[in-house]
Amino acid sequence: MPTDKSEVLQGTLDLMILKTLHALGPLHGFGIARRIEQLSEDVLTLNEGTVYTSLLRLQQKNWIASEWGQSENNRRARFYNITRRGLKQLALETENWERISAVISRVLALEVKA
Amino acid sequence: MTDRILIFFAKLKAVFGQSKDDTAFSEEVNAHLDLLSEQFERQGMSPAEATQAARRQFGNLTLLTQRRKEARTTMFFSNLARDLKYGVRQLVKTPVFTIVCVLTLALGVGANTAVFSVMHAVLMKMLPVHDASKVVYVHTTGFPAGAHNTGDEATSFSYATYRELREHSGLEEVIGFIPMSSSGKAPVRVGTAPEEAAGDMVSGNYFSGLGVGVELGRGFVQKDEDDHAATTVISENFWTTHYSRNPNVIGKTLFIKSHPFTIVGVAAKRFEGTEGRLPLDFWIPLQSHPDFNAWGNPAEDGTYLTIPQFWCMRLMARIPAGVSTDQALAKAQGIFQQAAYLGIAQKRAGERIPQLSFLPAKQFDSQDDTFARSLKTLMAMVGLVLLIAICNVVMLLMSRNANRQREFSIRLALGAGRRVIARQLLTESFLLVSLGGAAAWIFALAATRALGAWARIDSNLQPDSVVLWFTLAILLLLAIVFGLAPLRAAMSSGPDMALRSSAAASQTTSQKTRAGNVIIVTQVAMCVTLLVGAGLLLGTLRNLMNIPLGQKTEGVLVFGVHPQHVKSKEESIAFFVNLQQRLRSIPGVESVSFASNRPGSGWSSNNGGLLVDGHKPNGAEPEQAYYRQNNVGSDFFRTMGVPIAQGRDFSDADSSSATQVVIVNETFAKKYLGTLNAAGHILTNTRGLHPRLIIGVVKDHKYTGITEEPRPMRWVVFTQGDLENQLDVEMRVKGDPMQMLPTVRTFMQQIDPDMPLLEPMAQSEVFQQSISQQIMFARLAGCFGVLAIILIATGLYGTLSYRVSKRSAEIGVRMALGAQRSQIVWMVLRGSLLLTAIGVAIGIPFAMAATMGLKNSLYGVKPLDLTSYLVAIVGVAVVALTASGLPARRAGSVDPSSALRAD
Structure with missing residues (x-):
């Protein structure tokens, strides 16, 4: 495994999936995995199976809902979409993330005193 | 969140x-x-x-x-399912253990539920009326001199007092009710067959004042009382049993004492009236017809409405909102003390003026302290039984789970958390307790019914939601105790135990043994207490059963007869004399007589005031010469089997026109005549009127019940007494009196098809019933004693067997080293005997303290009765010896070589 890839941060996968669903509308698990892979530009490694663990978690919290439909290759697939609760949560998490990443960026930007 | x-x-x-x-x-x-x-x-x-x-x-x-x-x-459910499956498997694997535990719990918890259920119904449950906290029973300390009463002194008021209280006392409602007869029942007819039904004659505000609703129709209104309307409200139960819940019952006719009454309503389901142990079938408004005089008394001189001195009416009241019970009582007291003397010429000097009191509107008007006390004692006894039962199950669980120590240590070694094991144990315990609880509930339902029958309570005692919560609370507590008790033992074995041999593991730590010992000692102590109590009560029962009645009650049949439409004294005498003649002709009947108060039933006429041959009775004040009286028929003493000491029995010749005669008992003769030779003397009232010639003296015998002390007593033949509209027929027959009943019933139906036999019984049974409470009490105590003994036996046996099996390796070593069989047996026996001895030593002072509380329930036995104590001690010792004998023998037959090879 190439060493320049980072593990997905615990908890960030949920946020990424929420955002993906928000941006692209209803998607199946495969689609979500592709989209994240694409966006991460091979920076993140993803065991695609963990997407499903995350999807179950989000569903239990009622942030996303699912229904069966046809996939591109005409297979039965489960399509997930974001719920109203999920949207609210996404806004909240996004704000949280930005605040924290801003803090971390500021901390990392500290210059070493001579 | x-x-x-x-x-x-x-x-x-x-x-x-x-x-x-x-x-x-x-x-x-x-x-x-x-x-x-x-x-x-x-x-x-x-x-x-x-x-x-x-x-x-x-x-x-x-x-x-x-x-x-x-x-x-959630893993909780799947884990639970797994734990349950495993628990069931454990229980099935040890069927004897499971059955013993479930039965022990069923008996222990069931007995508690049943006794609590009865106690709750009798002592705590309120009447199902609206806002029962504002409703009270009205009691009085007595009635003024110059008045007379029927019914219980404490609950009887005159109609005049009722009216005054109702109008002027400031109470929101004053509700009056009068039983139809001394038994509370009256002859009724729905279709063609006459029968008896329990009913009250009540004031117009009975339903509205109590706030009792109706299933159908309406309750009474004031107009019903004012018009003495021929309307009736029937109970929900009567509606079900007699009209199959027909909604068209309103407007139908119910014949009560041969008078037609129109049904106007069906009372709310749970309401059974206000007569405590007797559930009522119907209510009618206060009536004015002489047939409906209070308590079914003859109305020769008028009815309860017209005789202001006749105290016969029961009262309840509703306290107005915003007024405390004490304030309301204070206000009513003054009105009452004036009203009480209405119709009485003047107060006697120094007379104790009756005092009013209010008692809470419980299902049972609390007059009967002895019953309440018996119930509390029973509750304490079943509590002890439950404790013993708990100890037993705990010991059984501990020894079983100790057997599983290896299993637990393997599970720990394989990585099970302690929490997992605790959960497993709790699940098993809940399972066991649920099984036991279900069995207990079924047992309790049956036991409550039996208790009610023994206590002669007809009203509903079945467990309600309060009782259910009580039982569930006990069960929950038990489940937790049973789950946690073996926990320590299970946990104490670390995973390393799995590696040790069982012989090494078998060494019981002294700490564990000590816990078991404490339980055994406690059990024995409680058992001694229970046995002593049971012994004392059984002794009481034996004494009560052996009290000579002074009469031969066997072979006597008794039943009440209430002829309808008998108006005058002549008609009544003619009817009963004719009846006596005809009954005598039945084959197998030896003699027939009458009694106005059924002997043994507790009823009695209590009178006072007499002169002997015109003088003071043997130096006593004439007014203070109290005596009991019964009006009876000819051949009375022959029929009842009472020996005549002097003179003769009443005969058919003692008619209303013949010389007025009287028979007295020995106590009467000794007390008021100073001699047993009383025949020939003449008794009059205090003014020298109504002379009666004493024609005989009979041996003292029991009248109101088995436990009464001899009292001065006299008998008058009914043809020479007041009008009797109801008499009990006493009939001496060959063989079993109850066998004669069908013949008599057909015979009586030929005389009058509208006349039911009232409470037909064997006369001996009437006397038995006078001590039915004591009998029940003693029997139950005996049952609990036996139960305790059985529990102790199984508990000791289980524990000792387990200990012996655990020590088999040690015993093997001892035997290999030369110990004799007898020495081993003695070693085991000694241990259990020592524990028993300690238990007895602790139990005796405990029992002494406990039996002091029993004092009032005993008859002819002292609380410190030596025999009872000895029997209890010997009983426990024998049981302990027997229970430890088998394990000891098994210990003695351990084969040393195989015991040592076991691992």
Whole structure:
């Protein structure tokens, strides 16, 4: 495994999936995995199976809902979409993330005193 | 927070349809893998490579599936299901243990539930009336001199007092009610067959004032009382049994004492009237017809409405809102003390003026202290039984789970958490307690019915929701105790135990043995207490049963007869004399007589005031010469089997026109004449009127009941007494009196088809019933004693067997080293005897303290009765010896070589 890839941060996968669903509308698990892979530009490694663990978690919290439909290759697939609760949560998490990443960026930007 | 709840519900929902989710998930994942490998194929991989790459990129599918299984639903349920399955398997594997535990619990908890249920109904339950806290029973300390009463002195008021209290006392409602007869019942007829039904004659505000609703129709209104309307409200039960809940019952006619009454309503379901142990079938408004005089008394001189000195009416009241009971009582007291003397010429000097009191509107008007005390004692006894039962189950559980120590240590060694083991133990305990609890509830339902029958309470005692909560609380407590008690033993064995041999593991730590010892000693102590109590009560019962009645009650049949439409004294005498003649002609009947108060039933006429031959009775003040009286028929003493000391029995010749005669008992003769030779003397009232010639003296014998002390007593033949509209027929027959009943019934129906036999019984049974409470009390105490003994026996046996089996290796070593069989047996026996001795030593002072509380329930036995104590001690010792004998023998027959080879 190439060493320049980072593990997905615990908890960030949920946020990424929420955002993906928000941006692209209803998607199946495969689609979500592709989209994240694409966006991460091979920076993140993803065991695609963990997407499903995350999807179950989000569903239990009622942030996303699912229904069966046809996939591109005409297979039965489960399509997930974001719920109203999920949207609210996404806004909240996004704000949280930005605040924290801003803090971390500021901390990392500290210059070493001579 | 909401997230957590949502997750919980999502998981809960997922408990169902787990396999559906499994298929759906695998379909979803397979689709994903296919898409992924298709993509890889498009990028130029061979199909095989693509599939592999797809799997690699997807990650560990098995792990993922497992994670999903764990995450999608709460593990609590699947764990619980697993624990339950395992627990059931454990219980099934040891059927004897399970059965013993369940039965022990059923008896222990069931007995408690039953006694609590009766106690709750009798002592605590309120009448099902609106806002019962504002409703009271009205009691009085007595009635003024110059008045007379029927019914209980404490609950009888005159009609005049009722009116005054109702109008002027400031109480919101004053509700009056009068039983139809001394038995509370009256002859009624729905179709053609006459029967008896319990009823009260009540004031117009009875239903509205108490706030009791109706199932159908209406309750009474004031106009019903004012018009003495011929209307009736029937009970829900009567409606069910006699009209099959027909909604068209309103307007139908119910014949009561041969008078037609129109049914206007059916009372609310749970309301059974205000007569305590007698549930009522019907209510009618206060009546003015002489047939409906209070308590079914003859109305020769008028009825309860016209005689202001006739105290016969029971009262209840509703306290106005915003007024305390004490304030209301204070206000009513003054009115009452004036009203009480209405119709009485003047107050006697120094007379004790009756005092009013208010008692809470419980289901049972609390007059009968002895019953309440008996119930509390019973509750204490079943409490002890329950404690013993708990100890037993705990010991059984501990020894069984100690046998499983190896299992627990292996589980610990394999990585089970302590929490998991605790949960397992608790689950098993809940399972056991649930089984026991279910059995206990069934047992309690039957036991409550039996208790009610023995206590002669007809009203509903069945466990209600309060009782259910009580039982559930006990069960929950038990489940926790039973789950946690063996926990320490299970935990104390670390995982290393799994590696040790069982012989090494068998060494019981002294700490563990000590815990068991404490339980055994406690059990023995409680058992001694229970046995002493049971012994004293059984002694009391024996004494009561052996009290000579002074008469031969066997072979006597008794039943009441209430001729309808008898108006005058002449008609009554003619009817009963004729009846006597005709009954004598039945084959197998030896003699027939009458009594106005049924001997043994507790009823009596109590009178006072007499002169002997015109003088003071043997130096006593004439007014203070109290005596009991009964009006009877000819041949009375021959029929009842009472020996005549002097003179003769009443005969048919003692008619109303013949010389007025009287028969007295020995106590009367000794007390008021100073001699047993009383025949020939003449008794008059204090003014020298109504002379009666004493024609005989009879031996003292019991009149009102078995426990009464001899009192001055006299008998007058009914033809020479007041009008009697109801008499009990006493009939001496050959053989079993109850066998004669059908013949008599047909015979009586020929005389008058509208006349039921009132409470037909064997005369001996009437006397038995006078001590039915004591009999019940003693029998139950005996049962509990036996139960305790059985529990102790099983407990000791179980524990000792277990200990011996654990020590078999040690015993083997001892024997190999030369110990004799007898020495081993003695070693085991000595241990249990020592424990028993300590238990007895602790139990005796405990029993002494406890039996002091029993003092009032004993008859002819002292609380410190030596025999009872000795029997209890010997009983426990014998049981302990027997229970330890078998394990001891087994210990003696341990084969040293096999015991040592066991591991």
